[in-house]
Amino acid sequence: GDSVTQMEGPVTLSEEAFLTINCTYTATGYPSLFWYVQYPGEGLQLLLKATKADDKGSNKGFEATYRKETTSFHLEKGSVQVSDSAVYFCALTEDFNKFYFGSGTKLNVKP
Amino acid sequence: DAGVIQSPRHEVTEMGQEVTLRCKPISGHNSLFWYRQTMMRGLELLIYFNNNVPIDDSGMPEDRFSAKMPNASFSTLKIQPSEPRDSAVYFCASSSGGAIYGYTFGSGTRLTVV
Secondary structure, three states: OEEEEOOOOOOEOOOOOOOOEEEEEEOOOOEEEEEEEEOOOOEEEEEEOOOOOOOEEEOOEEEEEEEEOOEEOOOOOOOOOHHHHHEEEEOOOEOOOOOEEEOOEEEEEEE | OOOOEEEEEEEEEEEOEEEEEEEEEEEEEEEEEEEEEEEEOOEEEEEEEEEEEEOOOOOOOOOOEEEEEEEOOOEEEEEOOOOOOHHHEEEEEOOHHHHOOOOEEEOOOOEEEE
């Protein structure tokens, strides 16, 4: 079945550091891949997406590239800010109805 | 657009009581999803509706859980009777056009069953 595996957190970085959060997936077909962000006390918000192999999703300085050969969709940001502190979820869907979410990775950014 | 609206934000109830969680999706969205989030199990899809019709309820944990969507602007998730292990944050999400742009989540209802 479909599933998503994320690196465990928490990830603690200093402001302006480079961020990578790893995400790998297992799917039976050709999924679309998403990153969501959850701030404390709030619901998940869509951060970026990619719908086919080699697509790069980007938003607010975050990027992720759909790598079919490695079944990965790692999230990166060149310079994190304190305001990026949140929980990040990788997700996939094959039918745009049922999403499979990873367990989430908490990011703490220190000033 | 007010987004997906859930109520209440917090609910504390005693074991055995009935709990009803409410959701108003974004106007024009034709799909609605109920998720449960816990530390142990992460995000779990409980049930989803397309055009007010339940499509997949395989994630509903047991018969104590039920969900309805009487019209396009309202859905409920009911737990009867509630148990301490039901304590979690329950999210409602809606989407349009097959969620090509992803879901829009509500802020969630934090349920505590004591």
